[in-house]
Amino acid sequence: MDCKCQVDVGATVSDHFVGFLPVLDTSGAGLxxxxxxxxxxxxxAISKCRGQAYDNGSNMRGKNNGVQKRVLDINKKSTVHAMHQPHSLNLVIVVAAKSTVDSVSFGVLQRLYTIFSSSTQRWELFKENVPQMTLKPISNTRWECCVESVKVLRYKLPDVGNALPSLKKVIVTPRLQTLEQEIMSSKFLLTVIIWYNALHEVNRVSKLLQSPQVGIDVLQHEVEYVLKFLKKYRENDLLSAQTDARDIAEEMGMPMVFPTAQIRKPKRQFQYESQICLASFMEERKKAIQSRTLKDSCVNMEKTLGDVDAGDLLREVSAAVNAVPAKETTGLQILSYIYSNNLVELYPNLSIALRLMVTVPVTVATGERSFSHLKLIKTHLRSTMLQERLSALAWISIEHEVTRSLDKDELIRAFSAHKHRRVKF
Structure with a gap:
């Protein structure tokens, strides 16, 4: 990630793709x-690196022999790592969904999608009964598909209930009757409402984590909000879910009988075996980005990076609180204000700290998008493409905004001059 600071336009943050690299040795040392x-x-220069961001692969993120550890041995200042990973958030939610028997069965959602999408006739039947919404296949990484599938049953369960009897005229199978009984039960309806309300808020943070413009300051407020929502929902808002379930059940003419809770003797478990819940996971994410006291943070930055003086940074932050306009709220806005008004000499340490903050690798989602472009570029029609051309096409595709801003005539003239083959006698 590259931070370009200019006096006339303030500060801008740029994140650019550099290319695909051929790798024969996939160990940490080889990579x-x-x-x-x-x-x-x-x-x-690797000495100027201040942050690293990797996925969950042991050869990349391994603390003993991974790329992260080897780069850290070369440059002790590259200690800042990605705080969040959308895939990790999604996978924890998957585990939470499987932690109890009474949790919404995502297998039912997958079976519902499979039975309607197996033929065009069944899919048209579903579209006739459930307009403006569609089913999505379940994926462990693309969690938004699960949210969309639950959304259909949350708001269109009566229509889905009407589509299933119509489907019996097309196919006759015992699995269809079993599926209808599961979907039209009061327990399933209640769990769908609860899960949709929770996943809707979590999905907002997941989308934010995938944004290339997100900063730690903005992400911290959003994570805290979701954490408060989950705690409040678990303690106080379950009754509202029951009310919504009763309204839908009355519309469908379905008896709404809530199962009575049975008191069971809790099973003794080790700490790592305890049940995973969304609120506890979000609490851990909050602690990961929750700032210390201002003085401790300044001292820690000086000790870790050595680029700033803790005492001067503390005084500059205190002065900037009163000097910077109140409308400048985010780190990037404050940094842009400092550079656009030629105030770097007044806030040298603060400008360095803000540059590190706005360029810190909050998530690895941006880098993983290059693989999506790779699937579009490296097809069976380009099976003999060499590495240089592959990276060049990837640059054009991924950096399309930069490509559109280039002067095409100037590029043509430069290419023509470079490939000039006339011989002067």
């Missing part, structure tokens, strides 16, 4: 060697 050679080729 680190390829990475460092490419950094040297691009003229980038």
């Amino acid at each position: 680190t060697d390829v990475f460092l050679k490419h950094m040297e080729k691009l003229g980038l």
Whole structure:
């Protein structure tokens, strides 16, 4: 990630794709060697690196022999890591969904999608009964598909209930009758409402984590809001879910009988075996980004990075609180205000701290998008494409905003001059 600070326009943050690299040795040592050679080729100094962001692969993120540890051994200042990973959030929710028997069965949602999408006739039948909404296949990583599937049953369960009897005229199978009984039960209806309300809020944070413009300051407020919502919903708002379930049940003419809770002797478990819940996970994420006291944070930054003076940074932050306009609320806005008004000499340490904050790798989602472009570029029609052309096409595709801003005539003239083959006698 590259931070470009200009006096006339303030501060801008740029995140650019550098290319695909061929790798023969996938160990931590092999990947680190390829990475460092490419950094040297691009003229980038590893000594100026202040942050790293990797996925959950052990050869990349391993604390003993991974790329993260080897780069940290070379540059002790590259200690800032990605705070959140959307896939980790999604996978924890998957585990939470499977933690209890009474949880909404996502297998039912997958069976519902399969039975309607197996033929065009059944899919048209579903669209006739459930307009403006559609079913999605269940995925462990693309959690938004689960939210959309639950949304259909949350708001269109009566229509789905009407589509199933119509489907019996097309196919006759015992599985269809079993599926209808599961969906038209009061317990299933209640769990669908509860899960949709929770997943709707969690999905907001998941989308925010995938945004290339998100900052730690904005993300902290959103995570705290979701944490408060989950705690409040678990303690106080379950009665509202029961009320919504009764309204839908009355519309469908379905008896709404809530199961009575049975008192069971709790099973003794080790700490790592305890039941996972969404609120506890969000609490851990909050602690990961929750700031210390101002003085402790300044001292920790000086000790870890050594780029700032803790005492001067503390005084500059205190002065900026009163000097910077109240409308400048985010870190990027404050940094832009400092550069656009030539105040870097007044806030040298604060400007460095803000530059690190706005460029810190909050998530790895941006880097993983390159694989989506790779599937579009590297097809069976381009099976003989070499590495240089693959990276060039990826640059054009991923950096399309930069590509549109280029002067095409100037590029043509430069290409023509470079490929000039006339021989002067």
